[in-house]
Amino acid sequence: MCAAVSGFNIVQCLFWQPRSVRTRRSIHVVRAATTSSAPTLGAINNTTGASTVSQHVSSVQPARRRSATKYSEVQIYSPREAGRFARLVEEQVSAHPNDPLIIAVNGYQEWLGDVLHSCLEDNWQEIAELDRAVQFASTIHMNVPQVYYWSVDMEPPHWEEKGLPPMDTFKFRTGVWFCGRGACRLDRKVSVTLVFTRPTPVSEHIVTRLLFDYLWRDNDFDQAREDEEGICWTFSRLYYLLTDWQNIIGEVLARLDEAEINSHGRRLPVKIRTRRMHAEVDRIYEMKEYLHFHTRSFKKLQKLKDDVPQNEQKDPLWFDMDDAVDDLEQFDSTLDGLTERLNNLIELEFNITNATQSDNSAFLTVVATxxxxxxxxxxxxxxxxxxxxxxxxxxxxxxxxxxxxxxxxxxxxxxxxxxxxxDPIEERRLMLQPNQFTLLGEDYPGNVNAPENTNTPGGSNRQGRFKHQAKGVSRSQSRPPSRPRKRSRLRFGGEKRW
CATH class of the missing domain: 1.10.287 (Helix Hairpins)
Incomplete structure (x- = not known):
């Protein structure tokens, strides 16, 4: 099926596999109708449909950006009908030349290459090193499994009935190839990006209902940039859309709270409690491997900043990537803290069990006596x-x-x-004293004998850390000029300033 939208054109194509039990494949092409010569961003979506398929004639229904569907459909039953996809792409390239192009494929089949080659060429030679820098062929995004389904109004499977959700359910695999300029035969100025996802219904819904809408709402979608920036922009936007480590940490924290409640309330046998906590610890260690993958990918992408012109190195995209690395490092530290809490809880369980066994032994000793x-x-x-x-x-x-x-x-x-x-045992309660701490506006605690620091009862005559202002020296005179305010991109393309 194909879809086209003026202003921001989406092309969605369904390809039918010529087998006894056919598998539906859909390709989505995104075009932004602007006059700037922005690099093409491509994404392909190829989805698995039902085993029974309709046999009606192929149709193309163009839709406008304000329409409810935002795209039309065309059905293709074999690779020999790839020309239909090529003609649709040609229409979009002719109507909106030099605009970004995204092709998303949900799944992969061997014959799919014939369809793509009808209007695209293999043009990876010049930027092969850029693709290899982030290992786009095996990119994995991470989020809470239920979030994928809830985001597209689907009912998630009930993994809780069988215990913890499988680790594979946290992953959203994408394969991304940034082809650069010259790949599109119809317009050599347009660069193409291909995004492959798994052939699952939830992946198709995420691409059609979230990915395209998320990209065209981004203010930087139609911004002209070099191929290096295009790769970084594609990876970062997919990361912001699909990955949310804060959700994962919240899910782990919720299970930790549940484990603490079960431990304090003794609601389950100790063997079951400890096994569940061991499973949580093992899963956190596995999650950290993917978190480190994201950190390495962003750090490798940051190195591409040296390859872009000097005037483009101040693009907010690079600041966004710096923020992403800082956030990932913070998430790593948070997961370490949660792991330590779980290990402490496991150790507490064993200590309580040993204490209980000791009490039982003492009781048996009394009975024997x-x-x-x-x-x-x-x-x-x-x-x-x-x-x-x-x-x-x-x-x-x-x-x-x-x-x-x-x-x-x-x-x-x-x-x-x-x-x-x-050996008398006395209970002593700690009483905090004000002279043990540094009060607001002061340099040292009250019990520190520092130069020019006269301590009196109550510390009333101690000078604060801003005492140099009393000499008539303004802080602003010795400080270098402030840096200009920078922009920070929100996850959905908005801007905020501080």
Whole structure:
């Protein structure tokens, strides 16, 4: 199926695989109708449909940007009909020359290359190093699995019924190839980017309902830039759309809170609790591998900044990438903290179990102390060579039993009292004093004997850290001129200034 929108044209094409059980493939082409010579951004979306397909005649329905669907559909049943896709791309290139082009493929088949080559050429030689810099062929985005479904109004599978969601459900795989200028046969000034995703319904919905809308709402979509900047822009926008480590940390934190509640409330057997926490720790370590992949990718992309002209190195895109690296490092530290908390909780579980076993052993010791003398007395009177009267057993058993009970009760109490007398235990509560800390506007704590720091009771005459202003020296005179305000891009293309 194909879609076209004036102003921002989307082309969506469905390709039918010539097999007994056919698989639907869709290609989405994004065009921005502007007069600037911006590099093409391409994305292909190829989706898996139902096993039963309709056999009606192919149709093309152009739609405008303000329409509800934003794209039209054309159905193609074999690679021999690739010309239909080429004609549609030609219409868009002719109507909006030199505008960005995005082609998204949801899934991959061997015959799909014939369709793409109908209007595209292999033009990766000059920028092969740029593609290799971020390993676009195996890019993995990470998010909470349910978020993918909720974002497109789909019902997620109930993974909670079987325990933790599988790690593969957190991944959203994309393969990105930035072809650069010269790849499009119809207009050599247009550069092309191909984005491949998995052949799943949720991937198709994300591309058609979120990806295209997210890109054309970005203020920098139609901005002219070099190929190096185009790669960085593509990777960063896909990352901001699909990846959210804050969501993942929130999900891990929620499970940590659940583990703490179960641990404190003793709601599950200790074996089940510890196994669940061990599974959480293992999954965090696996998540950190993908977080490190994102960090390495952004750092490699940052090196491309040296290859762009000097006047373009101040583009807000590079500041966004610096912020992304800082955020990833912070997320890494947060995951380390959550891992430590889980390990501490596991250790607490083992310590509590050991303490419980120690209490049980102490109880058994008390029972043995009470009944062992009686058992010995019974064995003594049970000897066949002894002919003592039975009443003597009663006279001997009662005092021994009373003595055993008294010993079992009094001895621990007496031992505790003796230890307290020999080594008294006192409870001391820490009382904070104001002279132990640096108060607001001061240089040192009150208990520090520093030059030009006269301490009096209460520290009322201590000079603050801004005491040099009393000499008539303005802070603004010694400070270099402030840097101009820079822009920070929001995730959906908006701007904020500070």
């Amino acid at each position: 009470i009944f062992l003398p009686i058992s010995f007395l019974s064995s003594l009177f049970g000897m066949s060579t002894v002919t003592w009267p039975v009443i003597w057993y009663v006279y001997a058993a009662i005092p021994i039993f009373v003595t055993s009970v008294a010993f079992a009760v009094i001895f621990p109490w007496a031992r505790k009292r003796v230890l307290i007398a020999l």
